[in-house]
Amino acid sequence: MPEYLTLTDSTFSDAVERAPGLTLVDFWAPWCPPCLLLAPTVERVSRTYAGRVRIAKLDVDTNQATMTRYGVRSIPTLLLFQGGEVVASLVGAVPQARIEALLDAHLAPRAA
Numbered sequence: 001m002p003e004y005l006t007l008t009d010s011t012f013s014d015a016v017e018r019a020p021g022l023t024l025v026d027f028w029a030p031w032c033p034p035c036l037l038l039a040p041t042v043e044r045v046s047r048t049y050a051g052r053v054r055i056a057k058l059d060v061d062t063n064q065a066t067m068t069r070y071g072v073r074s075i076p077t078l079l080l081f082q083g084g085e086v087v088a089s090l091v092g093a094v095p096q097a098r099i100e101a102l103l104d105a106h107l108a109p110r111a112a
Contacts, residue, residue: 004042026039042078044096
């Protein structure tokens with residue numbers, strides 16, 4: 001069972017922009033072959049990082065306001081939010097190792 005949230009334009013603000021910690025949002029569409037290729041990877045990442053990173057998916061066909069607000073022009077696009085701000089992005093059907101490296105870099109403790 002997937003460990004990710006399904007977002008809409010109306011739930012995005014509360015679920016992502018006002019959420020503490022890290023949230024990775026997958027901007028996708030059901031007709032997009034690279035999105036469908038990436039979907040199992042996002043599900044695996046959601047299980048691996050459960051409790052540390054919130055993973056969410058937003059269907060851009062039915063939620064164009066959020067897609068437009070964040071300038072998403074190509075799908076799949078993964079945006080990493082921290083404290084409601086975009087801190088990193090990945091575009092395309094990227095390998096799981098690349099997603100994990102991005103998340104690990106933002107989860108690593110920062111030197112004071």
